Amino acid sequence: MSASKRAAGDTACPSGRGPIWTRVRRKPLEAHVAGTPALEVDGLTVHYGGRLALEGIHFELEEGAELGVVGPNGAGKSTLLKAIAGIAAPSAGEVRVYGHVPSGHICIAYLPQRSEVDWRFPLSVEDVVMMGRSARLGPLRRPGPRDRSLVRGTLDLVELAPLARRSIGELSGGEQQRMFIARALAQEADLVLLDEPLAGLDLRSQEGILTLLSALPQRGITLLVALHDLGIAADRFGKVLLLKKSQLGFGPPAEVFRAEALKEAYGASLRMVRAEEGLFVVSDAPCDKETCDGTP
Amino acid sequence: MGLPELLVAPFRYPFMARGLLAATMVGVVCPVVGTYVVLRGMAFFGDALAHAVLPGVAVGFLTSHGGGRRSVFWWALGTAILASLGIGAVARRGRLREDTAIGIVLAGMFALGIALISTVRGYAVDLVHFLFGNVLGVSGGDLLLTALLGGLVLALVLALYKEFLVVSFDAILAATLRLPVRLYNGLLLILIAVAVVVSLQTVGVALMLALLVTPASTAYLLVRRVPAMMVLGAGFGVLSGLVGLYVSYYAGIASGAAIVLVATGFFVIALFAAPRRGLLWRRRSN
Secondary structure (H helix, E strand, C coil), X not given: CCCCCCCCCCCCCCCCCCCHHHHCCCCCCCCCCCCCCCEXXXXXXXXXXXXXXXXXXXXXXXXXXXXXXXXXXXXXHHHHHHHHHCCCCCCEEEEEECCECHHHCCCEEEECCHHHCCCCCCCEHHHHHHHCCHHHHCCCCCCCHHHHHHHHHHHHHCCCHHHCCCEHHHCCHHHHHHHHHHHHHHCCCCEEEEECCCCCXXXXXXXXXXXXXXXXXXXXXXXXXXXXXXXXHHHHCCEEEEEECEEEEEECHHHHCCHHHHHHHHHHHEEEEEECCEEEEEECCCCCHHHHHXXX | CCXXXXXXXXXXXXXXXXXXXXXXXXXXXXXXXXXXXXXXXXXXXXXXXXXXXXXXXXXXXXXXXXXXXXXXHHHHHHHHHHHHHHHHHHHHHCCCCHHHHHHHHHHHHHHHHHHHHCCCCCHHHHHHHHHHCCHHHCCHHHHHHHHHHHHHHHHXXXXXXXXXXXXXXXXXXXXXXXXXXXXXXXXXXXXXXXXXXXXXXXHHHHHHHHHHHHHHHHHHHHCCCHHHHHHHHHHHHHHHHHHHHHHHHHHCCCXXXXXXXXXXXXXXXXXHHCCCCCHHHHHHHC
């Protein structure tokens, strides 16, 4: 398949193709250090707008891992993803992606919440996916045949090829999310961070996105997905991280989702039932604020 | 007098022909840059920039004793670039919302401009000239300068199309692609500033905003891709200049106002008649 991200044979993030003036950057991009984990988060503390948003986060992910990040609103899920993407600076601790600070990498894709995107922008699906190529192209260069075939291949993979020329404003929620996944693939990202990719989607679209995501680890892609649905996190993710500013648990869902930890994270809004098969969690609120009004 | 004669007659006067050339160049440059103003929701910023240029215009006017237009031009350009970067700095440092920062800079600079011009006797006449422009007073030298700077703006928008698009649509993507986001944002502000100054003589400070947003918005109603929006916007810009000058000539209306009114007319037509998005279309499909 033309979309195969290993097709070009470049396992390292940076690309140094093209004449020297197209390679001007503020900082040189880092190559992957062999044998290092895809992601190491070590004592990460982040202040956002003067307030403490995250404190003492510590975990490690191997290449191809799938992590569900859960926690109540304001728990710092988005901040964690942004810090890992290298666009929110830690006030203490550090993040290493394949052995280096994230701001030296272009192989980290951050997929925004759909509510943060201006869908009136006059762009086609293809235009948005091609944006994933812009860093590899460098300034002043236009997309070449390889870029175009990569974009076509990723659109095929997410089953959006027939809509390639459609305006982004005409897409359904699920199609919008699949377009962003295609963009991350076109970017040739090794670490993909998704902020609430299922928010506001109907069950069928949610299922489609989850199926699509579950195919990524076999391409060597490491996934971090912020979620509000504990059930999906438990069923679909090998590892989960339970957050409420600090880290309340990290590991397989069965180990992390224990009554005490969940109570500490969600407080009174959760009711728990112990049954034969294990722990059932019942929420008082039919939906949390994020899913109700669509604003973060 | 036949129609061809009616169309050719105004441009027998050299000042009308120069005015037409100026309006045409401005009609191309403003909507191309204005596409980003519209898509990024920077209309208020564009208006503020146009008004903030006034003190620069005044200083240029006073230091050259009312003579050199060239000096007015460079002072205005310097002020515009300073103001556009200043607004960003005020917003960041003061932790203010950006529109508040824009409002403060706009009003303060505009007042400074009026204060400076008011030191000259008979200032009302000069003020009106700067506020509303005078495309028919454009000299050959002005045309050359407009062509050079306008060409530079177009070349940069074209060369950095890919980067400006990413930075405008998704700043977080741009950051994760490690593009120098602040550099591109700053450059875009400077390009808008240059477009404003280049167009100053055509429509003046008060109506400048119309050239930035109206033709680009008209195009936005009709097409769905950014490059098409730029090209069609430029088409509406040029057409507005041409038709506006005819209206000005035959109806005896101020040229800047005539150009803006024609541009607004195109927008209103598009608003009603645009396929799929227009009001008429929606009524019919309901």
